[in-house]
Amino acid sequence: MKANASIQLYNRYKNNESALEVARQKLVERKQLPSPSRLCGYQYENVCLAGHFLQKCTCGKPVIAE
Numbered sequence: 001m002k003a004n005a006s007i008q009l010y011n012r013y014k015n016n017e018s019a020l021e022v023a024r025q026k027l028v029e030r031k032q033l034p035s036p037s038r039l040c041g042y043q044y045e046n047v048c049l050a051g052h053f054l055q056k057c058t059c060g061k062p063v064i065a066e
């Protein structure tokens with residue numbers, strides 16, 4: 001019975017580790033993906049898509065602060 005518990009604990013730990021690794025890899029992939037706004041050059045059909053990126057703002061409108 002003790003051996004079984006150890007195996008279960010090991011399996012649970014292993015599953016957590018792999019899940020953590022998957023989550024970590026997804027986070028890395030997400031960071032590497034450019035945002036749609038960035039792909040459009042923060043501008044689409046004369047509409048400013050800068051949002052919170054004030055440096056990229058082309059319309060000069062103040063960003064609505066939350």
Ligand SMILES: [Zn+2]
Binds near residue numbers: 049059
């Ligand atoms: Zn703007």
